Amino acid sequence: MIAIGNDHTGYALKKAIIEYLEERNIAYKDFGCGDITSSDYPEYAHEVGKAIQNKECELGILICGTGIGISIAANKMKGIRAALCHDCFSAEATRLHNDANVLALGARVVGIGHAIKIVDTFLNTDFSQNERHIRRIQMLEE
Template identity: 55%
Template structure:
């Protein structure tokens, strides 16, 4: 299951991600926001991150206008490794090398087509399990 969170700046892109998840029959839980009305991203980013940290969701995807603020919020939650990605190479490498459990994107930075490619890459790339990466992830924790 994928935890989702966005603010008003990420709302439209989050709806595109929901469409992708439905198409791929991937379960998700949307922690808000519910519209384009101005709101504060920490509430929604934290809720999605806490669901991942508690094991209620396997992965999380959070979106705001730049992806920066909401990624910072997610990374404040113990056990979260949230990577801000704006290309598929970063999405692949953060899964392979960092075992990232959350993806952040900036709706004002990446378009919908690229964003869905990033999501697809992130969700379908396994952690490499290489000893050097295992060691580094443990050091992060």
């Protein structure tokens, strides 16, 4: 299951991503926010992070205006590896090399069509299981 969360600036993009997930029968849980009323991105980063930490969800998608603040908030949580991606190459590389479990997107940075391609790449790329990448991820957890 995919955890998804956003602040007010990410609301429209979240709706488009949910439509993509539903069209592909990909299970998700929406952690908000539910409209364009001003909200605080750390709240949603923490909700998505907790869902991954407690294994309620396998991966997460977070959206704010730039993707920066919400990724910083998520990365403060143990076991969360949130990657801010503005292109498909980065989305693929972060899954292959970093086993990132959260994709962060900037709704004011990427358009909906491009964001959907980034999400698709992130969700359809598996971790490489390469020894050097495993070692490096373990170093992050220390």
